Amino acid sequence: MKPSILFIVPAEYEALKEKGVDSMILERDEDGFFGKVITLHPCCSKTRSISLNECHEIYEVGFDLIPGGEHWRLSMYAQYPVQFFRVIWNAVKLVKKYRINLIRANDPFWMGLFGYLTSRICRIPFCVSIHADYEKRMALDKSISIVKVFGSYKLAKRLARFILPKADRVMPIRETLGVQAVANGADTEKIRVIPHGIDFSPFRLFTAHNIFDRFGVDPRRKIISFVGRLTSENYVNDILDIARKLEEKRQDFTIVMAGGGKEESRIKHEVFSDAILKRHVFLLGFQPKDICFDLRRASDVSLCLMAGFSLIEACAAERPVVSYDVEWHYELVKNNQTGFLIPEHDVNGAVEALDWLLDRPEESEEMGKKAKALAFEHHDLKSTSKIKIMCYSEMLSQRE
CATH class of the missing domain: 3.40.50.2000 (Glycogen Phosphorylase B;)
Incomplete structure:
Protein backbone atom coordinates (compact mmCIF):
# COMPACT_ATOMS: atom_id res chain seq x y z
CA MET A 1 0.00 0.00 0.00
CA LYS A 2 1.27 3.47 -0.88
CA PRO A 3 1.99 5.81 2.05
CA SER A 4 -0.12 8.86 2.88
CA ILE A 5 1.07 12.32 3.88
CA LEU A 6 -0.43 15.31 5.68
CA PHE A 7 0.76 18.77 4.60
CA ILE A 8 0.19 21.65 7.03
CA VAL A 9 0.44 24.84 5.00
CA PRO A 10 -0.03 28.56 5.83
CA ALA A 11 -2.33 29.27 2.90
CA GLU A 12 -5.94 29.43 1.75
CA TYR A 13 -7.17 27.67 -1.37
CA GLU A 14 -8.95 30.69 -2.86
CA ALA A 15 -5.83 32.81 -2.46
CA LEU A 16 -3.75 30.14 -4.20
CA LYS A 17 -6.25 30.09 -7.07
CA GLU A 18 -6.05 33.87 -7.39
CA LYS A 19 -2.27 33.66 -7.63
CA GLY A 20 -2.53 30.87 -10.21
CA VAL A 21 -0.43 28.44 -8.16
CA ASP A 22 -3.18 26.06 -6.98
CA SER A 23 -2.11 23.44 -9.54
CA MET A 24 1.13 22.95 -7.59
CA ILE A 25 -0.88 21.19 -4.87
CA LEU A 26 -1.29 18.28 -7.26
CA GLU A 27 2.48 17.83 -7.45
CA ARG A 28 2.65 16.81 -3.78
CA ASP A 29 1.96 13.15 -4.48
CA GLU A 30 5.41 13.03 -6.15
CA ASP A 31 4.26 11.29 -9.32
CA GLY A 32 2.25 8.65 -7.48
CA PHE A 33 4.62 7.93 -4.59
CA PHE A 34 1.87 8.88 -2.14
CA GLY A 35 -1.52 7.23 -2.44
CA LYS A 36 -3.24 9.98 -0.45
CA VAL A 37 -2.22 13.60 0.07
CA ILE A 38 -4.16 15.63 2.62
CA THR A 39 -3.50 19.36 2.90
CA LEU A 40 -4.52 21.24 6.04
CA HIS A 41 -4.82 25.05 5.96
CA PRO A 42 -5.08 26.10 9.62
CA CYS A 43 -5.82 29.84 9.38
CA CYS A 44 -8.61 30.48 6.89
CA SER A 45 -11.71 32.64 6.68
CA LYS A 46 -14.10 29.69 6.81
CA THR A 47 -14.06 25.99 7.63
CA ARG A 48 -14.57 23.67 4.67
CA SER A 49 -13.22 20.65 2.82
CA ILE A 50 -12.30 20.53 -0.87
CA SER A 51 -11.81 17.35 -2.86
CA LEU A 52 -9.49 17.90 -5.83
CA ASN A 53 -9.38 14.27 -6.97
CA GLU A 54 -9.13 10.76 -5.51
CA CYS A 55 -5.63 11.46 -4.20
CA HIS A 56 -5.78 15.08 -3.06
CA GLU A 57 -8.07 16.64 -0.46
CA ILE A 58 -7.87 19.99 1.30
CA TYR A 59 -9.23 20.83 4.74
CA GLU A 60 -9.42 24.44 5.88
CA VAL A 61 -9.99 25.52 9.49
CA GLY A 62 -11.58 28.95 9.59
CA PHE A 63 -11.82 31.75 12.11
CA ASP A 64 -15.58 31.40 11.83
CA LEU A 65 -16.77 30.52 15.33
CA ILE A 66 -18.02 34.11 15.57
CA PRO A 67 -20.09 34.99 12.45
CA GLY A 68 -18.15 37.59 10.47
CA GLY A 69 -15.35 37.41 13.01
CA GLU A 70 -12.68 36.81 10.38
CA HIS A 71 -13.03 40.48 9.37
CA TRP A 72 -12.26 41.84 12.84
CA ARG A 73 -8.79 41.62 14.32
CA LEU A 74 -9.96 41.59 17.94
CA SER A 75 -12.44 38.84 17.14
CA MET A 76 -9.68 36.76 15.55
CA TYR A 77 -7.41 37.29 18.55
CA ALA A 78 -10.23 36.15 20.83
CA GLN A 79 -10.55 32.94 18.80
CA TYR A 80 -6.82 32.10 18.84
CA PRO A 81 -6.82 29.73 21.85
CA VAL A 82 -9.81 27.79 20.52
CA GLN A 83 -8.42 27.89 16.97
CA PHE A 84 -5.15 26.35 18.15
CA PHE A 85 -6.91 23.32 19.62
CA ARG A 86 -9.29 23.08 16.65
CA VAL A 87 -6.31 22.78 14.31
CA ILE A 88 -4.65 20.08 16.44
CA TRP A 89 -7.94 18.21 16.80
CA ASN A 90 -8.54 18.33 13.03
CA ALA A 91 -4.97 17.28 12.26
CA VAL A 92 -5.17 14.27 14.59
CA LYS A 93 -8.56 13.34 13.17
CA LEU A 94 -7.18 13.49 9.60
CA VAL A 95 -4.18 11.34 10.54
CA LYS A 96 -6.48 8.66 11.91
CA LYS A 97 -9.08 8.90 9.15
CA TYR A 98 -6.61 8.64 6.27
CA ARG A 99 -3.98 6.51 8.04
CA ILE A 100 -1.35 9.19 7.53
CA ASN A 101 2.25 7.94 7.68
CA LEU A 102 4.10 11.25 7.56
CA ILE A 103 3.53 14.94 8.30
CA ARG A 104 5.17 17.86 6.50
CA ALA A 105 4.90 21.36 7.95
CA ASN A 106 5.59 24.13 5.45
CA ASP A 107 7.24 26.54 7.86
CA PRO A 108 9.12 26.23 11.18
CA PHE A 109 6.70 28.52 13.04
CA TRP A 110 2.99 27.82 13.67
CA MET A 111 2.86 25.12 10.99
CA GLY A 112 5.88 23.47 12.55
CA LEU A 113 4.28 23.54 15.99
CA PHE A 114 1.05 22.00 14.66
CA GLY A 115 3.08 19.34 12.86
CA TYR A 116 5.23 18.57 15.89
CA LEU A 117 2.33 18.20 18.33
CA THR A 118 0.29 16.10 15.90
CA SER A 119 3.26 13.83 15.21
CA ARG A 120 3.83 13.27 18.91
CA ILE A 121 0.18 12.53 19.60
CA CYS A 122 -0.07 10.14 16.65
CA ARG A 123 3.50 8.81 16.86
CA ILE A 124 4.42 9.36 13.23
CA PRO A 125 7.42 11.22 11.75
CA PHE A 126 7.25 14.86 10.74
CA CYS A 127 9.46 17.14 8.71
CA VAL A 128 9.67 20.89 8.26
CA SER A 129 10.27 22.52 4.89
CA ILE A 130 11.80 26.00 4.71
CA HIS A 131 10.87 28.09 1.69
CA ALA A 132 12.43 31.51 2.27
CA ASP A 133 14.99 33.56 4.12
CA TYR A 134 12.39 34.74 6.62
CA GLU A 135 14.72 37.27 8.23
CA LYS A 136 15.34 38.90 4.86
CA ARG A 137 11.64 38.92 4.03
CA MET A 138 10.86 40.58 7.36
CA ALA A 139 13.48 43.26 6.68
CA LEU A 140 11.84 44.01 3.33
CA ASP A 141 8.22 43.86 4.50
CA LYS A 142 7.48 43.96 8.22
CA SER A 143 3.77 43.32 7.61
CA ILE A 144 4.36 39.67 6.65
CA SER A 145 2.38 37.65 9.18
CA ILE A 146 3.74 34.20 8.35
CA VAL A 147 6.95 34.92 10.25
CA LYS A 148 5.32 36.33 13.37
CA VAL A 149 3.94 34.78 16.54
CA PHE A 150 1.45 37.06 18.28
CA GLY A 151 2.82 39.90 16.15
CA SER A 152 6.44 39.27 17.15
CA TYR A 153 9.24 38.00 14.93
CA LYS A 154 11.41 37.40 18.02
CA LEU A 155 8.82 34.98 19.37
CA ALA A 156 8.65 33.32 15.95
CA LYS A 157 12.43 32.78 15.97
CA ARG A 158 12.22 31.24 19.44
CA LEU A 159 9.48 28.93 18.23
CA ALA A 160 11.61 27.91 15.23
CA ARG A 161 14.52 27.14 17.56
CA PHE A 162 12.19 24.89 19.54
CA ILE A 163 10.76 23.10 16.50
CA LEU A 164 13.77 22.57 14.22
CA PRO A 165 15.79 20.28 16.55
CA LYS A 166 12.73 18.06 16.99
CA ALA A 167 11.96 17.51 13.31
CA ASP A 168 12.85 14.14 11.78
CA ARG A 169 14.04 16.03 8.70
CA VAL A 170 14.51 19.72 7.90
CA MET A 171 14.05 20.35 4.19
CA PRO A 172 15.20 23.79 2.97
CA ILE A 173 14.80 24.63 -0.70
CA ARG A 174 18.44 25.73 -0.94
CA GLU A 175 21.73 25.21 0.88
CA THR A 176 21.96 28.69 2.44
CA LEU A 177 18.63 28.12 4.20
CA GLY A 178 20.01 24.87 5.55
CA VAL A 179 22.93 26.75 7.09
CA GLN A 180 20.47 29.14 8.74
CA ALA A 181 18.40 26.21 10.01
CA VAL A 182 21.47 24.67 11.66
CA ALA A 183 22.23 28.04 13.27
CA ASN A 184 18.69 27.90 14.69
CA GLY A 185 19.13 24.47 16.22
CA ALA A 186 18.51 21.98 13.42
CA ASP A 187 20.65 18.83 13.38
CA THR A 188 23.12 18.97 10.47
CA GLU A 189 22.57 15.26 9.83
CA LYS A 190 18.86 15.84 9.31
CA ILE A 191 19.16 18.59 6.69
CA ARG A 192 18.00 17.58 3.20
CA VAL A 193 17.94 20.23 0.47
CA ILE A 194 14.85 19.96 -1.77
CA PRO A 195 15.20 22.39 -4.72
CA HIS A 196 12.15 23.97 -6.30
CA GLY A 197 10.85 21.84 -9.14
CA ILE A 198 9.18 23.18 -12.27
CA ASP A 199 7.20 21.43 -14.99
CA PHE A 200 9.08 22.74 -18.00
CA ASP A 380 13.27 19.88 -13.57
CA LEU A 381 10.23 18.58 -11.68
CA LYS A 382 11.02 14.91 -12.24
CA SER A 383 14.53 15.31 -10.82
CA THR A 384 13.48 17.33 -7.78
CA SER A 385 10.65 14.89 -7.12
CA LYS A 386 13.17 12.04 -6.86
CA ILE A 387 15.08 14.02 -4.23
CA LYS A 388 11.93 14.51 -2.14
CA ILE A 389 10.97 10.85 -2.48
CA MET A 390 14.38 9.88 -1.08
CA CYS A 391 13.83 12.20 1.90
CA TYR A 392 10.35 10.84 2.57
CA SER A 393 11.55 7.24 2.21
CA GLU A 394 14.26 7.82 4.81
CA MET A 395 11.72 8.99 7.37
CA LEU A 396 9.27 6.21 6.61
CA SER A 397 11.93 3.50 6.85
CA GLN A 398 13.16 4.80 10.22
CA ARG A 399 9.74 4.26 11.76
CA GLU A 400 9.17 0.76 10.37
Whole structure:
Protein backbone atom coordinates (compact mmCIF):
# COMPACT_ATOMS: atom_id res chain seq x y z
CA MET A 1 0.00 0.00 0.00
CA LYS A 2 1.27 3.47 -0.88
CA PRO A 3 1.99 5.81 2.05
CA SER A 4 -0.12 8.86 2.88
CA ILE A 5 1.07 12.32 3.88
CA LEU A 6 -0.43 15.31 5.68
CA PHE A 7 0.76 18.77 4.60
CA ILE A 8 0.19 21.65 7.03
CA VAL A 9 0.44 24.84 5.00
CA PRO A 10 -0.03 28.56 5.83
CA ALA A 11 -2.33 29.27 2.90
CA GLU A 12 -5.94 29.43 1.75
CA TYR A 13 -7.17 27.67 -1.37
CA GLU A 14 -8.95 30.69 -2.86
CA ALA A 15 -5.83 32.81 -2.46
CA LEU A 16 -3.75 30.14 -4.20
CA LYS A 17 -6.25 30.09 -7.07
CA GLU A 18 -6.05 33.87 -7.39
CA LYS A 19 -2.27 33.66 -7.63
CA GLY A 20 -2.53 30.87 -10.21
CA VAL A 21 -0.43 28.44 -8.16
CA ASP A 22 -3.18 26.06 -6.98
CA SER A 23 -2.11 23.44 -9.54
CA MET A 24 1.13 22.95 -7.59
CA ILE A 25 -0.88 21.19 -4.87
CA LEU A 26 -1.29 18.28 -7.26
CA GLU A 27 2.48 17.83 -7.45
CA ARG A 28 2.65 16.81 -3.78
CA ASP A 29 1.96 13.15 -4.48
CA GLU A 30 5.41 13.03 -6.15
CA ASP A 31 4.26 11.29 -9.32
CA GLY A 32 2.25 8.65 -7.48
CA PHE A 33 4.62 7.93 -4.59
CA PHE A 34 1.87 8.88 -2.14
CA GLY A 35 -1.52 7.23 -2.44
CA LYS A 36 -3.24 9.98 -0.45
CA VAL A 37 -2.22 13.60 0.07
CA ILE A 38 -4.16 15.63 2.62
CA THR A 39 -3.50 19.36 2.90
CA LEU A 40 -4.52 21.24 6.04
CA HIS A 41 -4.82 25.05 5.96
CA PRO A 42 -5.08 26.10 9.62
CA CYS A 43 -5.82 29.84 9.38
CA CYS A 44 -8.61 30.48 6.89
CA SER A 45 -11.71 32.64 6.68
CA LYS A 46 -14.10 29.69 6.81
CA THR A 47 -14.06 25.99 7.63
CA ARG A 48 -14.57 23.67 4.67
CA SER A 49 -13.22 20.65 2.82
CA ILE A 50 -12.30 20.53 -0.87
CA SER A 51 -11.81 17.35 -2.86
CA LEU A 52 -9.49 17.90 -5.83
CA ASN A 53 -9.38 14.27 -6.97
CA GLU A 54 -9.13 10.76 -5.51
CA CYS A 55 -5.63 11.46 -4.20
CA HIS A 56 -5.78 15.08 -3.06
CA GLU A 57 -8.07 16.64 -0.46
CA ILE A 58 -7.87 19.99 1.30
CA TYR A 59 -9.23 20.83 4.74
CA GLU A 60 -9.42 24.44 5.88
CA VAL A 61 -9.99 25.52 9.49
CA GLY A 62 -11.58 28.95 9.59
CA PHE A 63 -11.82 31.75 12.11
CA ASP A 64 -15.58 31.40 11.83
CA LEU A 65 -16.77 30.52 15.33
CA ILE A 66 -18.02 34.11 15.57
CA PRO A 67 -20.09 34.99 12.45
CA GLY A 68 -18.15 37.59 10.47
CA GLY A 69 -15.35 37.41 13.01
CA GLU A 70 -12.68 36.81 10.38
CA HIS A 71 -13.03 40.48 9.37
CA TRP A 72 -12.26 41.84 12.84
CA ARG A 73 -8.79 41.62 14.32
CA LEU A 74 -9.96 41.59 17.94
CA SER A 75 -12.44 38.84 17.14
CA MET A 76 -9.68 36.76 15.55
CA TYR A 77 -7.41 37.29 18.55
CA ALA A 78 -10.23 36.15 20.83
CA GLN A 79 -10.55 32.94 18.80
CA TYR A 80 -6.82 32.10 18.84
CA PRO A 81 -6.82 29.73 21.85
CA VAL A 82 -9.81 27.79 20.52
CA GLN A 83 -8.42 27.89 16.97
CA PHE A 84 -5.15 26.35 18.15
CA PHE A 85 -6.91 23.32 19.62
CA ARG A 86 -9.29 23.08 16.65
CA VAL A 87 -6.31 22.78 14.31
CA ILE A 88 -4.65 20.08 16.44
CA TRP A 89 -7.94 18.21 16.80
CA ASN A 90 -8.54 18.33 13.03
CA ALA A 91 -4.97 17.28 12.26
CA VAL A 92 -5.17 14.27 14.59
CA LYS A 93 -8.56 13.34 13.17
CA LEU A 94 -7.18 13.49 9.60
CA VAL A 95 -4.18 11.34 10.54
CA LYS A 96 -6.48 8.66 11.91
CA LYS A 97 -9.08 8.90 9.15
CA TYR A 98 -6.61 8.64 6.27
CA ARG A 99 -3.98 6.51 8.04
CA ILE A 100 -1.35 9.19 7.53
CA ASN A 101 2.25 7.94 7.68
CA LEU A 102 4.10 11.25 7.56
CA ILE A 103 3.53 14.94 8.30
CA ARG A 104 5.17 17.86 6.50
CA ALA A 105 4.90 21.36 7.95
CA ASN A 106 5.59 24.13 5.45
CA ASP A 107 7.24 26.54 7.86
CA PRO A 108 9.12 26.23 11.18
CA PHE A 109 6.70 28.52 13.04
CA TRP A 110 2.99 27.82 13.67
CA MET A 111 2.86 25.12 10.99
CA GLY A 112 5.88 23.47 12.55
CA LEU A 113 4.28 23.54 15.99
CA PHE A 114 1.05 22.00 14.66
CA GLY A 115 3.08 19.34 12.86
CA TYR A 116 5.23 18.57 15.89
CA LEU A 117 2.33 18.20 18.33
CA THR A 118 0.29 16.10 15.90
CA SER A 119 3.26 13.83 15.21
CA ARG A 120 3.83 13.27 18.91
CA ILE A 121 0.18 12.53 19.60
CA CYS A 122 -0.07 10.14 16.65
CA ARG A 123 3.50 8.81 16.86
CA ILE A 124 4.42 9.36 13.23
CA PRO A 125 7.42 11.22 11.75
CA PHE A 126 7.25 14.86 10.74
CA CYS A 127 9.46 17.14 8.71
CA VAL A 128 9.67 20.89 8.26
CA SER A 129 10.27 22.52 4.89
CA ILE A 130 11.80 26.00 4.71
CA HIS A 131 10.87 28.09 1.69
CA ALA A 132 12.43 31.51 2.27
CA ASP A 133 14.99 33.56 4.12
CA TYR A 134 12.39 34.74 6.62
CA GLU A 135 14.72 37.27 8.23
CA LYS A 136 15.34 38.90 4.86
CA ARG A 137 11.64 38.92 4.03
CA MET A 138 10.86 40.58 7.36
CA ALA A 139 13.48 43.26 6.68
CA LEU A 140 11.84 44.01 3.33
CA ASP A 141 8.22 43.86 4.50
CA LYS A 142 7.48 43.96 8.22
CA SER A 143 3.77 43.32 7.61
CA ILE A 144 4.36 39.67 6.65
CA SER A 145 2.38 37.65 9.18
CA ILE A 146 3.74 34.20 8.35
CA VAL A 147 6.95 34.92 10.25
CA LYS A 148 5.32 36.33 13.37
CA VAL A 149 3.94 34.78 16.54
CA PHE A 150 1.45 37.06 18.28
CA GLY A 151 2.82 39.90 16.15
CA SER A 152 6.44 39.27 17.15
CA TYR A 153 9.24 38.00 14.93
CA LYS A 154 11.41 37.40 18.02
CA LEU A 155 8.82 34.98 19.37
CA ALA A 156 8.65 33.32 15.95
CA LYS A 157 12.43 32.78 15.97
CA ARG A 158 12.22 31.24 19.44
CA LEU A 159 9.48 28.93 18.23
CA ALA A 160 11.61 27.91 15.23
CA ARG A 161 14.52 27.14 17.56
CA PHE A 162 12.19 24.89 19.54
CA ILE A 163 10.76 23.10 16.50
CA LEU A 164 13.77 22.57 14.22
CA PRO A 165 15.79 20.28 16.55
CA LYS A 166 12.73 18.06 16.99
CA ALA A 167 11.96 17.51 13.31
CA ASP A 168 12.85 14.14 11.78
CA ARG A 169 14.04 16.03 8.70
CA VAL A 170 14.51 19.72 7.90
CA MET A 171 14.05 20.35 4.19
CA PRO A 172 15.20 23.79 2.97
CA ILE A 173 14.80 24.63 -0.70
CA ARG A 174 18.44 25.73 -0.94
CA GLU A 175 21.73 25.21 0.88
CA THR A 176 21.96 28.69 2.44
CA LEU A 177 18.63 28.12 4.20
CA GLY A 178 20.01 24.87 5.55
CA VAL A 179 22.93 26.75 7.09
CA GLN A 180 20.47 29.14 8.74
CA ALA A 181 18.40 26.21 10.01
CA VAL A 182 21.47 24.67 11.66
CA ALA A 183 22.23 28.04 13.27
CA ASN A 184 18.69 27.90 14.69
CA GLY A 185 19.13 24.47 16.22
CA ALA A 186 18.51 21.98 13.42
CA ASP A 187 20.65 18.83 13.38
CA THR A 188 23.12 18.97 10.47
CA GLU A 189 22.57 15.26 9.83
CA LYS A 190 18.86 15.84 9.31
CA ILE A 191 19.16 18.59 6.69
CA ARG A 192 18.00 17.58 3.20
CA VAL A 193 17.94 20.23 0.47
CA ILE A 194 14.85 19.96 -1.77
CA PRO A 195 15.20 22.39 -4.72
CA HIS A 196 12.15 23.97 -6.30
CA GLY A 197 10.85 21.84 -9.14
CA ILE A 198 9.18 23.18 -12.27
CA ASP A 199 7.20 21.43 -14.99
CA PHE A 200 9.08 22.74 -18.00
CA SER A 201 6.72 21.30 -20.61
CA PRO A 202 5.04 24.69 -21.32
CA PHE A 203 8.44 26.09 -22.31
CA ARG A 204 8.81 23.36 -24.91
CA LEU A 205 5.59 24.44 -26.67
CA PHE A 206 5.24 27.08 -29.35
CA THR A 207 4.23 30.56 -28.21
CA ALA A 208 0.42 30.77 -28.10
CA HIS A 209 -0.04 34.49 -27.42
CA ASN A 210 1.36 37.49 -29.26
CA ILE A 211 2.05 39.80 -26.33
CA PHE A 212 2.40 42.88 -28.53
CA ASP A 213 -1.00 42.38 -30.18
CA ARG A 214 -2.82 41.14 -27.10
CA PHE A 215 -1.90 44.06 -24.86
CA GLY A 216 -1.10 46.77 -27.37
CA VAL A 217 2.60 46.92 -26.58
CA ASP A 218 4.56 48.86 -29.20
CA PRO A 219 6.36 46.17 -31.27
CA ARG A 220 9.23 48.60 -31.89
CA ARG A 221 10.02 48.54 -28.19
CA LYS A 222 12.29 46.05 -26.45
CA ILE A 223 10.50 44.27 -23.59
CA ILE A 224 11.93 44.04 -20.09
CA SER A 225 9.55 41.78 -18.18
CA PHE A 226 8.71 41.46 -14.51
CA VAL A 227 6.38 38.65 -13.44
CA GLY A 228 5.49 38.50 -9.76
CA ARG A 229 3.60 40.05 -6.90
CA LEU A 230 3.62 43.82 -6.62
CA THR A 231 4.99 43.99 -3.08
CA SER A 232 7.84 45.79 -1.38
CA GLU A 233 9.70 42.51 -0.84
CA ASN A 234 9.97 42.22 -4.63
CA TYR A 235 11.60 45.67 -4.86
CA VAL A 236 8.83 47.16 -6.99
CA ASN A 237 9.91 50.69 -6.06
CA ASP A 238 13.37 49.97 -7.43
CA ILE A 239 11.81 48.79 -10.70
CA LEU A 240 10.14 52.17 -11.15
CA ASP A 241 13.42 53.94 -10.39
CA ILE A 242 15.15 51.71 -12.94
CA ALA A 243 12.60 52.74 -15.56
CA ARG A 244 13.22 56.44 -14.86
CA LYS A 245 17.01 56.12 -15.07
CA LEU A 246 17.02 53.82 -18.10
CA GLU A 247 14.89 56.41 -19.91
CA GLU A 248 17.81 58.82 -19.59
CA LYS A 249 19.87 56.43 -21.74
CA ARG A 250 17.34 55.16 -24.27
CA GLN A 251 13.71 55.36 -25.37
CA ASP A 252 13.24 51.98 -27.08
CA PHE A 253 12.09 49.90 -24.09
CA THR A 254 8.98 48.99 -22.16
CA ILE A 255 8.99 47.38 -18.72
CA VAL A 256 5.98 45.05 -18.77
CA MET A 257 4.85 44.09 -15.27
CA ALA A 258 2.48 41.13 -14.84
CA GLY A 259 1.11 40.52 -11.37
CA GLY A 260 -1.12 41.83 -8.61
CA GLY A 261 -0.49 42.46 -4.94
CA LYS A 262 -0.97 44.88 -2.10
CA GLU A 263 1.13 47.57 -3.79
CA GLU A 264 -0.84 47.37 -7.05
CA SER A 265 -3.08 50.41 -6.51
CA ARG A 266 -0.19 52.60 -5.42
CA ILE A 267 2.00 51.46 -8.31
CA LYS A 268 -0.81 52.18 -10.79
CA HIS A 269 -1.27 55.68 -9.39
CA GLU A 270 2.46 56.38 -9.54
CA VAL A 271 2.79 55.10 -13.11
CA PHE A 272 -0.19 57.02 -14.44
CA SER A 273 0.82 60.26 -12.72
CA ASP A 274 4.45 60.20 -13.93
CA ALA A 275 5.06 61.06 -17.59
CA ILE A 276 8.22 58.94 -17.87
CA LEU A 277 6.70 55.89 -16.21
CA LYS A 278 3.55 56.23 -18.27
CA ARG A 279 5.64 55.95 -21.45
CA HIS A 280 7.84 53.09 -20.32
CA VAL A 281 5.95 50.95 -17.77
CA PHE A 282 3.07 48.72 -18.86
CA LEU A 283 0.95 47.17 -16.08
CA LEU A 284 -0.93 44.01 -17.04
CA GLY A 285 -2.27 43.08 -13.60
CA PHE A 286 -2.61 39.42 -12.71
CA GLN A 287 -2.27 37.10 -15.71
CA PRO A 288 -2.70 33.33 -16.08
CA LYS A 289 0.38 31.15 -16.34
CA ASP A 290 0.27 30.61 -20.10
CA ILE A 291 0.35 34.34 -20.77
CA CYS A 292 3.17 34.82 -18.26
CA PHE A 293 5.17 32.10 -20.01
CA ASP A 294 4.71 33.81 -23.37
CA LEU A 295 5.51 37.23 -21.91
CA ARG A 296 8.82 35.87 -20.67
CA ARG A 297 9.60 34.42 -24.09
CA ALA A 298 8.66 37.69 -25.82
CA SER A 299 11.05 39.59 -23.55
CA ASP A 300 14.53 40.75 -24.39
CA VAL A 301 15.51 40.65 -20.71
CA SER A 302 13.83 39.38 -17.53
CA LEU A 303 14.03 41.59 -14.43
CA CYS A 304 13.97 39.44 -11.28
CA LEU A 305 15.27 41.58 -8.43
CA MET A 306 13.75 39.16 -5.88
CA ALA A 307 12.33 35.88 -7.04
CA GLY A 308 11.66 32.24 -6.27
CA PHE A 309 9.82 30.13 -8.82
CA SER A 310 9.67 33.15 -11.12
CA LEU A 311 13.46 33.23 -11.44
CA ILE A 312 13.49 29.61 -12.56
CA GLU A 313 10.75 30.33 -15.10
CA ALA A 314 12.57 33.43 -16.33
CA CYS A 315 15.68 31.36 -17.01
CA ALA A 316 13.63 28.57 -18.59
CA ALA A 317 12.24 31.12 -21.08
CA GLU A 318 15.74 31.33 -22.59
CA ARG A 319 16.27 34.99 -21.79
CA PRO A 320 19.07 36.68 -19.80
CA VAL A 321 18.18 37.78 -16.28
CA VAL A 322 19.08 40.84 -14.24
CA SER A 323 18.72 40.15 -10.53
CA TYR A 324 19.84 41.45 -7.17
CA ASP A 325 22.55 39.46 -5.42
CA VAL A 326 20.31 38.33 -2.57
CA GLU A 327 19.11 34.98 -1.24
CA TRP A 328 19.72 32.15 -3.72
CA HIS A 329 19.87 34.08 -7.00
CA TYR A 330 23.57 33.32 -7.50
CA GLU A 331 22.67 29.69 -8.17
CA LEU A 332 21.07 30.59 -11.51
CA VAL A 333 22.26 34.10 -12.33
CA LYS A 334 25.93 33.95 -13.28
CA ASN A 335 27.59 37.23 -14.24
CA ASN A 336 28.29 37.47 -17.97
CA GLN A 337 27.01 33.91 -18.42
CA THR A 338 23.25 33.79 -17.74
CA GLY A 339 22.73 37.46 -16.88
CA PHE A 340 23.92 39.88 -14.25
CA LEU A 341 23.86 39.88 -10.45
CA ILE A 342 23.63 43.41 -9.08
CA PRO A 343 24.20 44.55 -5.47
CA GLU A 344 20.94 45.09 -3.59
CA HIS A 345 19.30 48.46 -4.35
CA ASP A 346 22.01 49.34 -6.90
CA VAL A 347 19.57 50.89 -9.36
CA ASN A 348 22.37 52.40 -11.47
CA GLY A 349 24.05 49.00 -11.74
CA ALA A 350 20.78 47.40 -12.89
CA VAL A 351 20.32 50.14 -15.48
CA GLU A 352 23.85 49.59 -16.84
CA ALA A 353 23.24 45.84 -17.10
CA LEU A 354 19.91 46.27 -18.89
CA ASP A 355 21.36 48.84 -21.26
CA TRP A 356 24.27 46.51 -22.09
CA LEU A 357 21.99 43.54 -22.76
CA LEU A 358 19.55 45.51 -24.90
CA ASP A 359 22.43 46.74 -27.06
CA ARG A 360 23.85 43.25 -27.58
CA PRO A 361 21.18 40.84 -28.85
CA GLU A 362 23.67 38.14 -29.86
CA GLU A 363 25.34 38.04 -26.45
CA SER A 364 21.92 38.18 -24.79
CA GLU A 365 20.71 35.23 -26.84
CA GLU A 366 23.73 33.17 -25.81
CA MET A 367 23.20 34.06 -22.14
CA GLY A 368 19.55 33.06 -22.45
CA LYS A 369 20.51 29.62 -23.77
CA LYS A 370 22.86 29.09 -20.83
CA ALA A 371 20.20 30.27 -18.38
CA LYS A 372 17.71 27.77 -19.78
CA ALA A 373 20.20 24.91 -19.63
CA LEU A 374 21.05 25.71 -16.00
CA ALA A 375 17.39 25.90 -14.97
CA PHE A 376 16.57 22.61 -16.68
CA GLU A 377 19.59 20.94 -15.09
CA HIS A 378 18.76 21.86 -11.49
CA HIS A 379 15.01 22.39 -11.32
CA ASP A 380 13.27 19.88 -13.57
CA LEU A 381 10.23 18.58 -11.68
CA LYS A 382 11.02 14.91 -12.24
CA SER A 383 14.53 15.31 -10.82
CA THR A 384 13.48 17.33 -7.78
CA SER A 385 10.65 14.89 -7.12
CA LYS A 386 13.17 12.04 -6.86
CA ILE A 387 15.08 14.02 -4.23
CA LYS A 388 11.93 14.51 -2.14
CA ILE A 389 10.97 10.85 -2.48
CA MET A 390 14.38 9.88 -1.08
CA CYS A 391 13.83 12.20 1.90
CA TYR A 392 10.35 10.84 2.57
CA SER A 393 11.55 7.24 2.21
CA GLU A 394 14.26 7.82 4.81
CA MET A 395 11.72 8.99 7.37
CA LEU A 396 9.27 6.21 6.61
CA SER A 397 11.93 3.50 6.85
CA GLN A 398 13.16 4.80 10.22
CA ARG A 399 9.74 4.26 11.76
CA GLU A 400 9.17 0.76 10.37
